[in-house]
Amino acid sequence: MxxxxxxxxxxxxxxDYQATIKFYEALGLKRFHSWALPEFNIEYAALLNIPGTSSYVEIFDKNANVATQGRRPIAGETPVSGALLHLAFTVSNAAQAYExxxxLGAASCIPPAALHLGEPVLSIRNALVYGLDGEVIEFIEPHALTVMA
Known part of the structure; x- marks a missing residue:
């Protein structure tokens, strides 16, 4: 199994491939590997490592013919909603990551907040932005994930 x-x-x-790479690098990710793959119309692609982990954000250029969920947006259209809801990154300070x-060019989605969810109560501190390509990025503080009795 x-x-x-x-x-x-x-x-x-x-x-904008270069702008997206710079955005994530400015947020602390490190370029791990870059490549092109002409048989899939990939001129530029890269894996950016989340430091201290074996997790990555993979970035493709706008013309790459890669597997995707939903339908591709029509030129000028806001990205079409699908099953991928957001990227969640652990940060030491959600408010600072949001700012x-x-x-760096992101747009506000949900400003920094403290939330108290469910029973027993799970308290979190987080913030969300729209990245340069319409992706929703959540910043969440790991030490804020505490269950209150």
Whole structure:
């Protein structure tokens, strides 16, 4: 039986490949590997490592013919909704990560907040932004994930 041991990567098709790479590198990810694959019309692709983990964000150029969920957006159209809801990154300070992302060109989705969810109560601190390609990025503080009796 297969055992899943973690998330390897989340893939994004970038409207502006270089800008998207710079955005994620400015958020602390490190370029691990880059490639081209002409048989899939991939001129530029890269894996960016989340430091201290074996997890990655994979970035493809806008013309790459890669597997995708939903239908591809028509030119000028807002990305079409599908099953992938958001990328969630662990950060030490969700409010600071939110401000940093906005300064790098992201748009606000949900400002930093403390939430108290369910019974028993799970308290979290998080914030969400829209990345440069319409992807929803959540910043969540791991130490804020506490169950209250």
């Amino acid at each position: 297969t055992t899943i041991t973690g998330i390897h990567h989340v893939a994004i098709q970038a409207k 940093d992302a906005l300064a």
